[in-house]
Amino acid sequence: MSVTELKERHLAATETVNNLRERLKQRRRSLLDTDIAGYAASQGRTPVTFGPTDLVCCRTLQGHTGKVYSLDWTSEKNRIVSASQDGRLIVWNALTSQKTHAIKLPCAWVMTCAFSPTGQSVACGGLDSVCSIFNLNSPTDRDGNLAVSRMLSGHKGYVSSCQYVPDEDTHLITGSGDQTCVLWDITTGLRTSVFGGEFQSGHTADVLSISINGSNSRMFVSGSCDATARLWDTRVASRAVRTFHGHEGDVNSVKFFPDGNRFGTGSDDGTCRLFDIRTGHQLQVYHQQHGDNEAAHVTSIAFSISGRLLIAGYTNGACYVWDTLLAKVVLDLGSLQNTHEGRISCLGLSADGSALCTGSWDTNLKIWAFGGYRRVM
C-alpha cells in the first residue's frame, strides 16, 4: 500500500473514531438522569456543617527548607514521609512531630514519594526519571545519609507519581512524563508491565497522578495532561480498561473513592469530578465559582474514610472540604486560623481516617483532626 493510500485510510479512520466518540458521548449523556447532588437533594439530605473549631490544625511539622511537593502516610497511621524542593525526604512521627529520617536525595528534583505497606521503605521519584527506593532500616553512611537500596530506571520522562501496591512491599506503580505508567518488581528492579506508550492505547500526554484501588489492587487509575483519566488492569497492559473524559484541563490528581467503585479527579480546569469505574459515568462535578474569572487549579485531592468529604487543595491557597453528596463546600481549611501561608500542594488522610495531613509551598506540613463536640445521631 502506498503512503498516499495509507494517508487516506488514516483520514477515514480518524473520522470514524470521532463519530464513534460522539455517539458514545450522546449515549452516555442519555444515561445521566441525575448527579449525586440532585439525587441527595431529592432524598432530603442536608449538608455536613462544621463549626469554626471542628476541624483544627493540631500539629505543624517544620523541617523542610523548600516547598513541600508530596506526602504519604504509613498504613499504621502515625508516620508520614514528605518530599520537598530542598531535595530531602523527611520521615515524621505525626504524633510527636519528630523527624525519624531526613534523607538527602542524590537528585534534588523530587516530585513524589510513597511509603511501603510495611512502613520499612520509602520510594521517591522526580526529574531524574528514576524511582529510588530507600530502606529505612539500612545503616547510614559516615555523613548520616541513607543509601539508595534500589533504583528503578526505565522511564523516559520525569516520575510524577508513585504508589506501592497495597500489601506488597515488592511492587510499585509509577506515573511518568513519558505518558506511561509502569508496574515495577522492586526485588529485581525490572519493569513488570508498561501501561500506555507510543503505539499503545494509553495517555497521549504526561501522566501526573496515579491511584491504586484499595479494594482490588489489580486496578489503578491515572490522570494526565491529556485531560483524561484512565482505568488500568495490571494484567492487561496493552490498553486502558476505560478512558474518562470530561475535564477541560490537565488532570493533576486522581484518588479512589473508599468503596473502590468510583474515583475522584482534580484538574487545572478548577473542578473535581467523581467517576464510576463500572459504568464510566461522570457522577458529579465539584466546582466553586470564584470572584475572578480565572479558576484556581486543583492540585491534590483526598476522600475522608466514609467518602462523605472530598478535600481539595487549590493553587490560590484554598483547601475546600466538599460534601460529596451535596456538592457544596462546607469548610475552607485555607481560611482557618493557623493554616498554611502558601499553596497546599499535597494532602492525604491517615489510614484510619482520623487525621488529614497537608503539605504546602510554605515548607510546612500540617495535621488536621476533628476537635469539636461530636453530635450523636
Place this chain on the structure above:
Amino acid sequence: MATPTLRSSSVPSLPPPSPKSPPEYPDLYGKRREAARVHMLEREITFLEEELKSVEGLQPASRCCEEIADYVMANSDPLLPSTKKNRRSCRFWKWLCGMPCFNLSWICCCCCCCEGLSLQLKLPRCCCDCKPCSCSCSCLPSINCSLPKWRCCCSCPKSQCCKESCGLGNCCTFPSSCNFGCPTCPSCPSCCSCKCTCTCSCPSCPKVSSCCCCTKSCWRPCCLCC
C-alpha cells in the same frame, strides 16, 4: 535611507543570501509510521465499537448515586461532626491522648482542660485513662494555647482524668478557699444554677472578668470561664 547608498558605493554588491535547505532525504520509515498510526486508529475503532455495545446495557447514573449515598451514610467518619454510633467516636482523642504527655503540645492541655470552659469540648470517656495532667506540661495559666479562641483553657477542669492525677499546684490556680458550688452533682449538666464563691482569676483569658468563677449562671457544674 542614505546608508545603503553609501554601502553600495563603497562595497561591491553581493548577491542576496539564498539559504538552501539540505537535500531532502527519503523518509524511509514514513510508510511504516503511517501504517502504525492507521493500525492504532483501527484498534481504537474496535474498542469504541465494543464500548458502544457495552453502554447499551448500562444502568443509569441514578443507580450509582444511590449506591454512593448508601455507602456514605452507612459508614462512620472520624472527621465528621456527627456520628450515627451510640458510642462517641474516640479515635481523635485516643490519637492525642494515647501517648506520653511530654510529647503532647498545647492540645493535650486543651483537650483535657477545656471541659466545662467556654469552648465546651467534652472529653470522651475513652480518654480518661490518659492522665495528661499528671505531667507538668499543662493547665498552668501562663501557658498560651496556640489557637486564640482556646486561650482561656488553662484552668483546672473537673474532668475525671485530672481528678486522680493532678494536685492543685500542678494544674489548678484556685485558692484553697475556692468553693465549687455543686459538690453533689459533679457531672450533672442540669445544674444550671451552680454558683461559685471563689474569686480566682484567669489572667490569660481576655474575655473573662477578674472573677471568672460562675459570676453568671452556667449550664455546666463549676464552669470556670463562662
